[in-house]
Amino acid sequence: MEDMDLDGPDVVKKSRKKSDTVVPVKLTGKSRLTFNCHPGVKCFTACCSNVNIALPPYDLMRIKKRLGITTAEFLKKYGEIEILEKTLLPIVTLRMGDDEKRSCPFVTPKGCTIYEDRPNICRYYPVGMATLRKQGAEKGKDEFYFMVKEDHCKGFEEEKQWTIDEWRADQQADLYDEMNRGWMEVLIKKKSFGQHEFPDRKNELFFKVSTDLDYFRMFVFESSFLDIFEVPAEQIEKMRTDDVELLKFSYEWLKHALFAEETMELRDNEEVTKRKTKIEAAFTKRKAESGKK
Ligand code: SF4
Ligand code: SF4
Secondary structure, three states: OEEEEOOOOHHHOOOOOOHHHEEEEEEOOOOEEEOOOOOOOOOOOOOOEOOOOEOOHHHHHHHHHHHOOOHHHHHHHOEEEEEOOOOOOEEEEEOOOOOOOOEOOOEEOOEEOOHHHOOHHHHHOOEEEEEEEEOOOOOOEEEEEEEEOOOOOHHHHOOOEEEHHHHHHHOOHHHHHHHHHHHHHHHHHHHHOOOOOOOHHHHHHHHHHHHOHHHHHHHHHOOOHHHHEEOOHHHHHHHHHOHHHHHHHHHHHHHHHHHOOOOOEEOOOHHHHHHHHHHHHHHHHHHHHHHHO
């Protein structure tokens, strides 16, 4: 027997709506849908209010770049910090307006003002993604798709046919998935620990690195980071000019910093020896102090 896990792992689920609008049929990339969305549909922009839109790092990076603003400015004007239910990790979501409909800050009667850089969840709609958990098989789960059908959405009355893979490619949702993959892996890993909360400093680190590439750039290039970790020269050069390369590297750093995964290699030099000695001394001191209590 199979159990649909439509509630998680949090933002891995790419549906913006409540589960009562979900069609309970498991779909694959080859499944067909008859649907189209364009400015000519009667319901144009009806789906752009009262929605919960999580912004993974690549989504946030694209929107901030388009608007030419910093993370702090984005949070003040458009964002909210939300603690994910299953992972207890802080992420950024889009803050809906305080009008009656709770409209998205980027919607106008003419459509989405950030259309080319719209979030991945908007790209997927009306397709959702979830994981499947087989009962009795602890780790036997995989991803699948489902449809979200809401009364107001008239796109299903259109004649255009797609497979879900074609829809994802047309909307560039596959690119966004690829760009956020390492970050999703961090969430899935955290979820596997159950409701175990990280200490504040780890939550802060996760949030900072996930939302502020400028901060991470300074951390890598303007601290002793590159004296401590071995990073191939070619990769360092790419990261200096290519934000996507730096973003992907930030996911590897998160895996190392949060879960001690061996995604980073320590250099063998004086700086590293000094740090190791300092950490060992602090550890011994803490152990001795806790023994006295
Ligand atoms: S970001 Fe654009 S597509 Fe997404 S809800 Fe807002 S207006 Fe609609
Ligand atoms: S409600 Fe459906 S058809 Fe209408 S604009 Fe939104 S996605 Fe397109």
